[in-house]
Amino acid sequence: MSNISVLKSFFQINITFIFQVMLIGDSGVGKTCLLVRFKDNAFLSGSFISTVGIDFRNKVVNVDGTKVKLQIWDTAGQERFRSITRAYYRDAEDYHSKHTDTCSIIKHSLPLAWLAEINEYAQDNVVIMLLGNKADMNSDRIVRREDGERLAREYNVAFMETSAKTGMNVELAFMAIARDLKSRKLRKANEPSFNVAEYVNQEKQRGGCCS
């Protein structure tokens, strides 16, 4: 099964870690835009939508000299199907959830129930990060920053606001996840764990390349 294959690939390639990242969120919150924004020099060409010629699903990032490959699962366009199965995060190494900042609160829910559910199953190596995208749209914002932070605290997950439009924090969000995953893999029993929230706070203002 998938878990095994992940492990297998993990052992085969010694230097590179492979993690799966899922983007979950309502339609139109900009999941795919985040991906498009999150560019990396080491594009992996794959057998992806070959006719379409787009591959922004696999990214290799460099974490302190180690190559970490993020396989990003994005089911944008399918949000209204009841098809996003929970099997995903049973198999996925990482579970990356996000919520929106703008538009109406009814249309864009926070994945609270999911958070609860993941915790029922999730292994310790699942990293959850709550993202508030479209942070650039200050006037239309519906989910306040404090609310996002509060929720994240409640569920003990990292939270950050991103903007696919300006590029704010996009790189940082993925990097933080890669870093966290890697540290979980390598951490020895009595070492202090990597603190995503702290890392994020440290690095927060550095992100952001405008187009």
Add this chain to the structure above:
Amino acid sequence: MFGLRKAESDIQGNDDDDDCKAKLQWRLQEIKVIKCGTLERLIECLGSEAGDIDSNFVNTFLATYRSFASAEQVLDGILKRYKEIGEDVKMKQHHKEGHQKSLKTVISLWLSHYTEDFHEPPQYRCLHKLADIAKQYMPESDLSQRATERLADYIKEDDINNAVSVEDITLDIHLDLLQDVDTSVAYIQRPVDLMNIPSHLFAQQLTYVDSDLFRKVVPHHCLGSVWSRRDKKHGQAPSVYATVNHFNAVSYRVVATILKHPYLPPLERIQIIEKWIDIAQELRVLKNFSSLKAIISALQSNPVYRLRRVWAELNKESSALFKELAEIFSEENNQYICRELLNREGTAKYADPDSTGTIKGHTRRKSSGWGTTRSRRSVLLQDGPLMATGTVPYLGTFLTDLTMVDAAIKDTTPEGLVNFEKKRKEFEILAQIRMLQAAAHTYRIKPEPAFFEWFHNVRVYDENESYELSCEIEPITSITPKEVRGHRKKSSLGFFSPRRPASMVFEGLFRYPSTGSIAGDDAFSVISAPELETPIRGMPQPLKHSISSGSIGSLSSQDVKVSPWKTSAESLVVKVFLETADSQLTCNYKSIMVSNSDHTKNVLRNILLKFNMPDKPEDFMLFQILPDKEIQLPDRGNIFYAISTNVPDIRFVMRRRTEFDKLRSRKYSRAKQYKFTM
């Protein structure tokens, strides 16, 4: 601005086909490929002096123009161009004719392949325009006549639709049956049970609906710019919504049938799961990937999949088959397996069981247990062991691809021109959909009303309800040994524990994002608190206030001042389901408060407000849903005392008066005829 650039194309080399010994020489050819341009320029490129059209370009244009222009703009552009050519004194006569001829071809293609573009009630400006101008400038062509005929057809259609008494069973049977309900009749009739419907028949009936819906999908509704952009209004892609709704309806039914009775003997629950796997297998044979995926994802959904004890007892064959079928939709390698299957079998006549490892189960079953099913089927069908089938793909894959293309590529170039490269990429995907739609015509399945009777009458549960039921079957503690591991676990379980973090700032958010919001987010109204009591238990239970507080915030509580879940002597909380011809009855409901001073009309008015419907209360009737029947509530008088309170929870269904009368007469006449043939 000129948007034409040259691009190299075609291959150079020898074709070494030994069999025919013919050597083909290819030469390097330059083909004009339009990369970008203004609408005006693009329209100019539709025609050519030679009189033929660049079908690739024209088809791409027609399939995708809606993201940069309206139908009227395009039509105006083409007609203007047509006239200009006619008036152009410099152009040679035969060039003129050629060009005009090609433009006529374009309009003709447009009219026959994208009819929906011209369906603009009530004014039908495009058709009027086309009819007039074609009459004046293209007297020799039949375009004017076709436009006039189309116009007449539409107007006739609209009239019929406006009249109340349309009933085309063959066309809309599933919609009728999904939307209409008359539980009392159903109970009298003892509708067929899931376990009694032969799996292949079941799969066929699902496929009947799926293929019909798929054929009706308007490809350009799937475009990322239409379907998945938030800034666009909902309801722009009704044909896609219809597919999504049915997909979800199937998924709801899978979950509901499995979880329905918390105290069902384990063996029976296992059999239900095996039945669904069996149906899934039949869907695979029918190449109906849509319902197949719906069933697989429902089986993998948390409330079902977490029932470890049940899954552990599944027979080996079913379990292996399930794994193999689930593998089809693996995300691995960008859903490679599913894409490959579609490529290979999409337009083939039969599913190819030996073609891939993923359907090994199919072959295996053929040699073992499946053989019996199959022979039974041959007898039933009498026209051969297997029917030639079309294909119904899972639309989600295309929607994702189109969403990605839309997100990744800009609509306009930096110079402000329409980025036609993007349109070309989008068209490649749309063309695939079109091709499969054509193949979907191959299905020859007749609807079986009794099936839909069953399908409709399944009482479905929303995510929260499902989870509650699931937890009754297997309590959380027994399956989460990890629970005690850390504080993180404990706090997260707070979702279903009395210690619900009181973050009421998130009111309205305590629901699953994946609930497959029926007919768009706006219409979505599953606001149920986790219900602990279910009608199945047959025994009223005290309402557990603390536990349901998880979603209290989601009640639109403007008129509920006290705790909505506490019933008192003066008031009752009632769940109201809405059932109209255009909304499918699912688990969507609104909770309202009925006090002992409320009259029916008042209550109806409140409900309509809740559902945000502008209608008059007099047009509706209320029924109470009881475990064994429905009772109609009096139109006049104090409704409070008419409510039967001897039930675990009080549920109403609201129906439009006109529809109910129609439905009742039809149901009764139909009810006599149907019996499921085995």
